[in-house]
Amino acid sequence: MVKQERAARTRRSLIRAAAEVFADEGYVPASLTMISRRAGVSNGALHFHFVSKEALARAVEEEAAQEVRLITERCRLAGAVGLQLLVDATHTLMRSLDDDVIVRAGFELSGDISRPRGINLRREWRRWVESELERVASDGGLADGVAPDDVASALMAATVGFEVLGARDDREWISRRTLTRFWELMLPAMAPRQAVGTLVTCGSCHSNGTEEVGVEEPV
Template identity: 35%
Template sequence: MQDRAEETRKAVLLAAAHLFFERGYVATSISDISERSGRTSGAIYFHYTNKEHLALAVVKAHFATWPAMVARHEAAAEPALEKLVGLSFAVARAFRDDVLVRAGARLWAERKSIDVEMPPPFVDWIATVERMLTQARADGDLAPGADPSRDAPTLVAAFFGLHTLSDALDDRLLIEDRLTDLWLLLLPGLQAEPAPRTLLATVGAPAAADVSG
């Protein structure tokens, strides 16, 4: 019985994520989600109470994607800057390929239309980036002019700004190429011994046109 209930919750959540991402919050109804999921409206209300709480569940699922991903990269044996760049590409692919992540991002952007309090974004990302930059400094890999507490918010802003641009211009299809170009711009100011292309090749980033470094 419990397995069936969990299966229903997951089916409804995934169907809602697809519809919220494709149509947005306002244009998606419970009856749409019922039709997409193959579950009754009653079952949906039983598990999620209302559309607002279902949207919140999708956003929370979006946020729940990140801790394990961050932990996996932080536990790796690579230098901290390499971990940071590798993590950025893993996050970029999730925003491109994972419908729960994409739906959560759209719902958060539409939060003023949703009568429920959303979890705050960016704060954990800033802390993660600052932690990785601090480790890079301790290892002697961070440029003397770089400052973890100052630069972490700027890096997070640049990363998510890049996603906004890529979403608008190419539906994130070119996000990895655009992210490569961003790191080619930023890494010379972060690395103690700048070699951005070498680092990007190590993490498997798409090759950039500029072959220097």
């Protein structure tokens, strides 16, 4: 039992170290030596758990994908529905990109064209966004003349853009403030007029102690 627990801790340390190196350096420059050094284990211990750098990358992607699935489910369980669910999930995703190096590395690996295809988190996120928008549209949750595909394209362009800029340039791009401003601009164009004032642009499924304000209904 002690050996199993030690092995599990070592494996976990290696996955986290790999995520940190992939997020900081990218997939190609990363080496197994860099990862083992970051984890504080020998190269032999690394190879006991993972046969290659690609195996480590896939382990990082799998954990990141699981966390992204939990993000959407947690927001749903918190009671968010319709467009509010999309608002809340995007806020939670951006917060995870800021706080969780495994999620951040998972998205970084998704955008790396130099490696074999693994779990593409951006594609998985798009599928979820598209399926939710189809549900919103079928429930009458989009404004007249607004197509789910158009909203999905705009939302994907924004969230992936924020993710890339936030990872490589300035974390303000993935801040709650930036995403709130985005939703303040977008929701009046996509939501039915009577629903706009009920939506919380800064996210309803978490709070950082500041007042949560919905979008003002346009006149």
